Amino acid sequence: MSESKDQLETFANQFTDRDYQIEIVCPEFTSVCPRTGQPDFGTLTITYTPGELCVELKSLKFYLQSFRNEGIFYEHITNVILDDLVGALSPRWMKIEAAFNARGGMTETVSVQHTAST
Secondary structure (H helix, E strand, C coil), X not given: CCHHHHHCXXXXXXXXXXXXXXXXEEEEEEEECCCCCCEEEEEEEEEEECCCEEECHHHHHHHHHCCCCCECCHHHHHHHHHXXXXXXXXXXXXXXXXXXXXXXXXXXEEEEXXXXXX
């Protein structure tokens, strides 16, 4: 988990008796390549079925912005974000998809999922 996970705020899910999905799209996600120091740009899509808690969007925005100057690989950042959100929310199910823009003529999309134990 990252140090910036403490920025995440939550609120009570008012509909814990049913499964429903929340999808949050961040089309301006940025980080830095740890090898070249070049900026990476992408679209981050967070989809989850809440348990007791939902994530507050302003705090999520600031949390995601904390990666703006961090040198981190695509695979690592996607898994760190999942771990931090699962740690804060304990969702029933969550998927993070990070679709990074082309650099060097190639794109990459990283997807990772969590399913709560029953």
